[in-house]
Amino acid sequence: MPKTELSTLPLKTGSIYPAPHDAEMLGRSSLRVGDAGGLTQFGANIIILQPGAKSSLRHWHEEQDEFVVMISGECSLIDNAGETAMHAGECATFKAGEPNGHCFVNNSDAEARFVVIGSRTPTETAWYSDLDMKVCIDADGFEFTRKDGTPLKGEEK
Amino acid sequence: MPKTELSTLPLKTGSIYPAPHDAEMLGRSSLRVGDAGGLTQFGANIIILQPGAKSSLRHWHEEQDEFVVMISGECSLIDNAGETAMHAGECATFKAGEPNGHCFVNNSDAEARFVVIGSRTPTETAWYSDLDMKVCIDADGFEFTRKDGTPLKGEEK
Numbered sequence: 001m002p003k004t005e006l007s008t009l010p011l012k013t014g015s016i017y018p019a020p021h022d023a024e025m026l027g028r029s030s031l032r033v034g035d036a037g038g039l040t041q042f043g044a045n046i047i048i049l050q051p052g053a054k055s056s057l058r059h060w061h062e063e064q065d066e067f068v069v070m071i072s073g074e075c076s077l078i079d080n081a082g083e084t085a086m087h088a089g090e091c092a093t094f095k096a097g098e099p100n101g102h103c104f105v106n107n108s109d110a111e112a113r114f115v116v117i118g119s120r121t122p123t124e125t126a127w128y129s130d131l132d133m134k135v136c137i138d139a140d141g142f143e144f145t146r147k148d149g150t151p152l153k154g155e156e157k
Numbered sequence: 158m159p160k161t162e163l164s165t166l167p168l169k170t171g172s173i174y175p176a177p178h179d180a181e182m183l184g185r186s187s188l189r190v191g192d193a194g195g196l197t198q199f200g201a202n203i204i205i206l207q208p209g210a211k212s213s214l215r216h217w218h219e220e221q222d223e224f225v226v227m228i229s230g231e232c233s234l235i236d237n238a239g240e241t242a243m244h245a246g247e248c249a250t251f252k253a254g255e256p257n258g259h260c261f262v263n264n265s266d267a268e269a270r271f272v273v274i275g276s277r278t279p280t281e282t283a284w285y286s287d288l289d290m291k292v293c294i295d296a297d298g299f300e301f302t303r304k305d306g307t308p309l310k311g312e313e314k
Contacts, residue, residue, distance in 0.1 A: 002249040002259060003234055003241045034224060037250025041222040041276040042199055044250070065198040067191060069272045071228060071246045077160055084160045088245075089228045089270065092159040093194025093201070102159060113246065115226045117274050119198040 004033050006046070017057065018144050018152055021131075027053030027106075033115075043118045049075065049106035055116075058101040058129045064119040066094040068104070073112030075104040080129070086114070101129025161190050163203070174214065175301050175309055178288075184210030184263075190272075200275045206232065206263035212273075215258040215286045221276040223251040225261070230269030232261040237286070243271070258286025 012032060015025035027050035034044030047055050058078060068077075069091045077084040077092055079102040086092065086104065094102060096119070106112040124137040133152065135144045144152060169189060172182035184207035191201030204212050215235060225234075226248045234241040234249055236259040243249065243261065251259060253276070263269040281294040290309065292301045301309060 001238065001241070002236055002251055002257065003243065004248040004250060006247065033248045034222075034250060037224075038252040039222040039224060039250055041253070042224070042274065044224045044226075044248070044274065046248070065191075065196040067194075067196060067199070067201045067274070069201075069226065069228060071226060079159055081158065084158070086160065090163070091161040091190045091201070091203070091272070093161060093191060093196050094159055095195040096198070100159065115248070115272070117199065117201065117224070 002037070004036060006031060006033070009033070009036055011048075016142065021057055021133075024054065024057065027051070028055060034117075040120065042120055043116075045116055046071070047104070047114050047116055049073075049104065049112045051106055051109050051111070053106050055104040055114075057131065057133075058103045059126045060094065060099050060101045060129065061096055061118070062125045062127070063096050063121045064124055065096050066119075067117040068092045068094075068114050070112070070114045073106065073110050074108050075106050075112045075114065078103050078105055099127065099129075101127070159194070161193060163188060163190070166190070166193055168205075173299065178214055178290075181211065181214065184208070185212060191274075197277065199277055200273075202273050203228070204261070204271050204273055206230075206261065206269045208263055208266050208268070210263050212261040212271075214288065214290075215260045216283045217251065217256050217258045217286065218253055218275070219282045219284070220253050220278045221281055222253050223276075224274040225249045225251075225271050227269070227271045230263065230267050231265050232263050232269045232271065235260050235262055256284065256286075258284070 009031045012030045015022040029048045031046040166188045169187045172179040186205045188203040
């Protein structure tokens with residue numbers, strides 16, 4: 001059955017971010033719709049933000065195109081230019097390699113949902129605009145470091 | 158600006174299907190959101206179906222994963238299993254190579270919109286479930302033929 005039975009998908013919570021940034025992801029959860037349907041060429045996830053929650057740390061991707069479409073509620077898109085309101089049916093595009101770090105914040109008093117699509121590539125580096133941090137991803141997994149590649153220390157470890 | 162200004166995008170109408178099938182696409186239009194944002198790794202289009210319109214001839218892709226999320230109104234997903242109702246916020250996945258031809262039909266009395274994502278690959282063949290027709294796509298363009306590769310003739314030419 002191609003239609004996704006959303007009620008049967010596990011609600012993914014938590015974060016892969018190193019402390020203390022993992023705590024910033026409270027109120028964010030996701031449904032891995034693409035994986036559930038066996039898609040391998042791109043990720044397709046529903047992101048669910050409770051009031052006050054954010055989608056991610058502000059970041060941009062070196063190699064992977066990213067696309068967002070709002071499906072319910074409203075969010076603020078935060079990027080280098082500031083804040084932009086996003087409502088159901090509206091879209092945003094983030095071309096690979098453009099160093100415009102972005103995230104979505106739910107500043108409303110109701111749940112907000114959007115779909116995020118991201119290409120899958122053998123390797124990827126994502127850069128965090130507001131921190132001295134990047135993440136490198138390959139077939140072996142992922143590693144968060146400072147932007148110069150040295151280990152995270154102190155508060156960011 | 159990552160947010161797409163949908164009102165500025167040209168509304169794409171018409172069809173690349175050979176006659177008489179092009180006429181079946183009346184009432185369907187699209188906004189090429191991904192292209193407008195410079196995305197190259199996957200297509201991201203908003204499909205707009207007027208009452209009675211269909212999204213495509215029923216088809217499946219050999220090489221390209223496909224993903225759909227409804228953003229407003231309601232449609233019927235038509236596939237080998239029959240009809241399945243789709244409402245705003247609901248999703249469907251079509252894994253590359255699964256020979257389950259699908260399309261979406263708006264049987265309601267209001268406009269319906271969904272986003273469709275499709276991988277981009279150097280070559281692709283799509284098969285039309287209800288016709289003796291396929292399309293082969295490569296860097297030189299696309300060609301519709303019978304399923305055995307011979308030219309379309311008669312009504313399908």
